Amino acid sequence: MTRFVVVAGAWLGAWAWDEVVPELRAAGHEAYALTLSGLAEKQGVAAGQQTHVQDIIDEVERLDLRDVVLVGHSYSGVPVGQAAERIGDRLTRVVFVDSGVPVDGESALDGFPSDPVRKSLAENGGVWPPPDPADFAGQDLTGEQIARIVTDGTPHPGASLTEPAVLAHPLGDLPATYVKCLLDGDELPAPADELVASGRWELVRMDTGHWPMFSRPLELARVLVESATRP
Template identity: 70%
Template sequence: MAEFVLVAGAWLGSSAWDEVLPPLRAAGHGTHPLTLSGLADKRDVPAGQQTHVQDIVDEIEGRDLRDVVLVGHSYAGIPVGQAAERIGDRLTRVVFVDSEVPVDGGSFASGWWQGQATFEAQIAANGGYWAPLDVADFEGQDLTDEQIARLVAASTPHPGATLTEPAVLSRPLGELPTTYVKCLLDGPEPNDTVAKLLTSEHWRLVTMATGHWPMFSQPAELARVLLAEAA
């Protein structure tokens, strides 16, 4: 049986996975949804990019987890990809869910579609945090009003240092056994970095006909995808 370690994207803590966990547990797998430092109930804990990497490594090594399927959504793909390299043979597979992936020396901010300076200015203007989205920002993402309300209620400001500090990779990410889940309503194609990685024999692509937050919009289908990757 696998041990699923699940890390949600910006603004969100472990509760983001609440509706995904029951099918994984029913199939006999271990589940370890993780709240990163500086978010949700850990919002008062100072955090940088490497803090988040260490949060994930500590969860896995502290619990002596083996056969780990390490799941990262959105922003969390950046620390998850780094942590995956550091846990050695404890790792069975990485699953990136519509996520960013780490680039050695790069950050979340450096890949921002409006430019790094614009993104960093937003953070500076908000006291060093990335402000959560509001209700209107979730339109067109296959979410019901109730699901959007849950998302908004679960969100807390995201510590800016985790988004601007560089990732550190010790070997090519394409060497890791990896599945990339592309949520098609958030764009039909993976970004260029992911597309290049998908040419690796160790990577494979799965698509979902939903928006960027499938743990809210299609939790049962996301659980089915994850179970297939643990087989």
Template identity: 70%
Template structure:
């Protein structure tokens, strides 16, 4: 049995994976959606970048999971990538879903225009959630947008500005990068570098940046096929 550990991006919790997790379980897998510290039902828990890495590693060890596929969406790619290299032979595969890819010594905000986000974090300690208008053009229905907005919580700012810590090279792991085409046409930066390795596959998905809401069945199929083949 494959154990999928599902980690959503900024502002979201385990609840974001409800439909994907149900699809994976219907295929005979086990799904473990995870809420990171400081978010959703864990609001108020202090969190830095390494807190989120330990959230993931700790959950795998607590449940004594084997044959693990770590799935990181958006921001969560940064702690998921760090956790992946710490799981040893428990890990089978890594999937980045339109995700940031960690680079040793760099933060989640490195490499893209983020002055406004950094100013908000400096002022309040949090990365504020987006409003409904910000989700336009991402393949989401009004109901899906409302669900995301109503469920979002402020994201602990330290997790976004503290540096990643990697001791190895992620290209040595087996992985899949899911690129959501309504967000941008192709992976860039560290994600593009990963895909130069023959151990990493690229899968394009014709939807926006939040496919667990807009195309949960298709995303679940991609996750299933990442470990079973098409």
């Protein structure tokens, strides 16, 4: 039996996995959705990136989980990738779902044109508000799904985006699957692109947008279960 710990990206809490977790459990696995500090029901808690790394480690240790597959979507791939190397032999695999990946010494905003995000942080007291509904166009989401993300989403703590990642080992040492959602573009972030090209990481493509837990929850659950069986 695999134990999945699934973590959603910016603005989202554990509720984002409401349609995925039951599918993982129905397939015979344990599944735990985690809300990171400062978001959803934990809104108002001060949080930086290393706070989020520790959130994930603490959840694994609190539940005394073994055979763990850590799943990070979007922003949360950065703390999930760091937590993955720190939970030692508890880890079976890490799955990055259309996410950033940690680069030692770099923040989640490094490596792509992030000036609009930095401007938003400066204008909103150091938090990143959920986007306008129009920003979700072309992402395979219904109007109801977009409304839920925007309405239930909470401002994302800016320090988690600007603090640098800390890795003790090369990222390629992790057993990993990268899930690329093609409606959000087909380019992988560095160094995931090189690790996939070299065959060290598995690549799975999904023909949907950046939020597959909403747009394709059954397909995403299947991808996660299949990833867990990879050597």
